[in-house]
Structures are given as C-alpha cells and as structure tokens.
Amino acid sequence: MSSSSINYAREEGIAHSELPAAIVFAGLYVLLLSVFAVLIFKRPAFAWRFLTVFSVVRATAFTLRSVLAGSATAGTNLNLFVAESVIYGVGFFGLLYSAYTLVLDRDDMVNSGKEKRQLPGPLALFSKVARTRILVRALLMGAVVLGIVAGVKQGDSDSSSQATGNSLRKVSIVIFLVVSCMLLFVTLLLAADEHRSGALYEVAPTLGRRYGVFMLFAIAALCIVREAFLVATLGNTQKQNQASLFYPLAATPELIAALLFLVPGLVPSKLEMDARRDQARGAQNGRGAYSMSTMAPQAYGTDSRFAPPV
Template sequence: MSSSHPVNFAEAFGYHSEAAAILFAVLYLPLFCFFCFQSFARPTYVHVVMAVFCAIRIAAFVLRSVLVAVAADGEKLGLLIADQVLLGIGYFGLLYSAYTLVLDIEIMLGRPESPNPIIRLAKNRHLFRLVSVIAVALVVVSTSAIKSDGSISSSAKTQRDVGVVIFLVLTAFQALQTLILAKEEIATSHNEKRTNERFGSRHAMSILLLASVLLLVREIFSVATVNNAAKQDAEHFWYPFIALPEILATLCFTAPGLVPRRKELQQQYSQDGLSVV
C-alpha cells in the first residue's frame, strides 16, 4: 500500500455497510435509555456500567457509519482510531458487568466460598478489574499506533495480540464461574417452587449462561482471527461474531429482576461481612 496516495481506511479495515452501522446504533439507543432509567430507578453498578457501554457502542457505530460515508474523501485515520478505541474500551464494560452480576447473584443465593484457590482468585473483583484495564490499555495503545498508510508495527501487533488473549482468558473465567454457580443452583434448588419470582431472577442461571456463551463466541472469534485481519474485519464475519453476540448479551441484562437491587445487595453483604464494590 503506497503512502503517496490517500488510504481508504473504510475499505482497508473492512468497513463497507453504512446501513448496518446505523442499524446497530439505532438498536442500542433504546437499550441505552433502558439502562439509564434503571440507573436512577434501581441504581446498581451493573445498570450504570451497561448504560455507559451502550453509549460507547452508539458512538462507535455512528463513527463507523460516518467513516463509510466519507471514505471517498481520503484519509480518515482519526475516525478509524477513535472507532477502534471505542470498540476496545466498550467490551470491558460488558464483560465486567457479566462478571459482577454472577458474583452478586452468588452472594444473594448465600453460596459458600469455594475451596479451590484458583476460583477464589478469579472472584477477586479488584484483580479482575486490574487485569481488564491492562488488556484495554494494550488494545488501545496498539490501535493508536496505526500508521497513516494503514500498517501497524510488530510491537503494536504483539500488544494487541496479548490484550485479545487476556480478554479471552477473563471471559473464560467468567463463563466458568457462571457454569459452577448454575450447577450448584440446579443441585440445591431443583425441587423449589419459584413461580412468585420475576422472570429474570427465576431464570437467572439460564440467562447468564446464554450471555457467557455469547461473550465466549465473540472472544474465541477474536483470538482465532487475531493473525488474519482481513477475516476479522470482514463485515460478513465481524457483525455475526462480534457485534451480534454483544448486543444479544446486552439484551440478556434487560430481563426483569435479573439484577439484584442495591439495597438487597447491601443487606446480604452486611450479613456476610462484605461491602458492595
């Protein structure tokens, strides 16, 4: 790719469909409104973070549509980097919300501490946040290193690869915790009648397992194509394996009664000698 000619970054990075980008931006809008409302009506960490996540996704898809629309005008490197950075940052919010929700529901159910040291370590929220921030930083720094000719240095590529792998490991831990909690729930409450509970709390494990599978699909695709940018960025792969799993996982968190109320969490945490994080 010659640096003497303007680079069409939309085509270089697989951006072709303006309509698809606009569609996803529109689909995220009611989700953003829902989580904003819940953040005031039932303020919890999950609702607030999910509102921020939806706002980031709306901005990212708007930038994506703009980039496609103005691609013929020449170099739009700034728009591309901003869009890629938003995509990288946003996933942290979605993953950490899923992770937090599983731990909160586990506390609400009064499950005992696991004797497995690896599982206990994975439940350390501060450590999970720290490692997630490191992964985000690696992805953002590597994305910001995209050159004016569309290329990227080997060191930046390595940073991005490491960040993507870290996200896969964290997503796998989140899915494992969800699976363990679901098995415990089945083993201890298979004879309980739960008809008076809201849909989200009654089917919490099924919903969280579905969300975990969707996040795993996203991350497995990202790692599987990390060395094949053309395939990863191609819209006929990117939308089904990245964008669609994300928005479906987001929809899972809208289930009525799925997210425990902050007051309930505070009461349960105080009983267990813990604090709401």
C-alpha cells in the same frame, strides 16, 4: 497526522455495503443507553452504570463505523480509522465487567453467611482466583490500556511502532477471551451453589429469578463467541471486519448479551443486595435461615421490599 490517499477503512475490510447495518446498531445502542440510564435512577444497581458506559462507547463506535462505511473519503483519515478500532475494541470492558460483577454478586447472595463450596485440587485455587474481584478488574483494565496504547502505535508512521501496536492489540483481545472463559467458569460455580442451597427460584414469578443462571450462561457464551471470533481472525483484519462475519459473530452476540440484562429480576438492585446482607447477618446471629426464594421480586422502576426470612 495527515490524511493520505489510502482508504484505510476499505483496505481493512469496512465496506460501503455495511452502512445500513452500522446505522441500525448505532441507533439500537442509543436506545439501550436511554434504558440503562433510566434504570440507574429507578432501580439502582452497579451493572446499569457500566452498561450505560458500554452503550455510549458502542453507539460512538458504530457511528464512526457508519461514517467510515458511508464516506468515500473518511477512510483516508488514519486517525478516524484508528479511533473507531480502539473505541470498539476497548468498549467490550463495560459489558464483560458488568456480567462478571453480576455473577459474583448473585453468588455472594447465595453464599452469604455460609462457606463456599470447596473444590478439589487445582480447581480450588482457580476458583479463588476467578472470584477475586480486584484481579478480574486489573485484567480488564490491563486489556483496555493495552488496546489504547496499541491504537496509538498503530496510528504511527513508523513500521516498528505499528508492529508493536498489532502485538499489543492481540494481547488485549486474548485477555478479554481469557476473562470471558473465567466468566463461564464462575457462572458454573454459581449454578452449583444455587443447586446446593436450593435457591433456584422455582417459585419466583420473574424470569430473571427463575431462570437467571441460564441467562447468565447465555451471556457468558455470547461473550466467548465474540472474543473467539476476534482471536481466530487476529492475523487477518480484513476478515475480522468483513460484514458477513463481523455482525453475526461479534456485533450481534454482544448486543444480545446486553439485552439479556433487561430480563426482569436478573439484576438485583442495591437495596436488594443490602437487604440480603442484613438477612445473612440475622441468620448468623441465630434469628433464622434465609432463602433467596423468599425475596419478593419487583418490576423495574419500583422500590424493592423483601419478605421476612422463613
């Protein structure tokens, strides 16, 4: 597609005044990328891989946004503008999926070897659905695919294709909001299960073990704030891209959520997860009960070792 004299970035609310903010966010995500990449090797865990991808996508999106904000001509390239919009939109997958998987992993650690709490009525079905990993993954992948297809159609010169693209983009954003609300629900279930099992980490020396569920609540709430803002401004992309709203209500919440993953002890390592499963099998075979509070927490970058069950 050829460029035109229309500055799409300016038309859709990306102003020159936000250039410093876009550069700062791009730089912060480059730093986060470096940290998460190191943690993949030093303290292997599923979350670090997807958070690394999330950081790469966000660094790319804010770099493109800084180009669109800082250049008087870059915004006339429709392909560049659509690319920034699509990359930023679908990139949320990495953060939300990491958070959801972390909550389910911690819930499995609490409930391993035990029956999960049975909720009354329709809540029981919703609980089962919300804890089904393959369904959550399918919903998020669907949102990503819809977002990409929407971007392709929005970049088309045909008005009907553009309208279809706008509709698909709205559906993608709504799916992300629904999954964010589901994340809050499963976090509530995790809190209830931790309370029931006594695994509240009250004697644990790390913040992530002692107050982990509260941090997970914060991550879920920040994801909802981000998505609620995007849903509320679906019909007004200028307002959605307005720097005074976009950065405090969309960009900053997800950045804070990503930073919360770095709280020591919040993300269990793969070694820790494997040890927990072994402990649960031992408890089921009559070799003793297990409490998560017996786990010896380690700092980042060290091998995890676990105390024997008591």
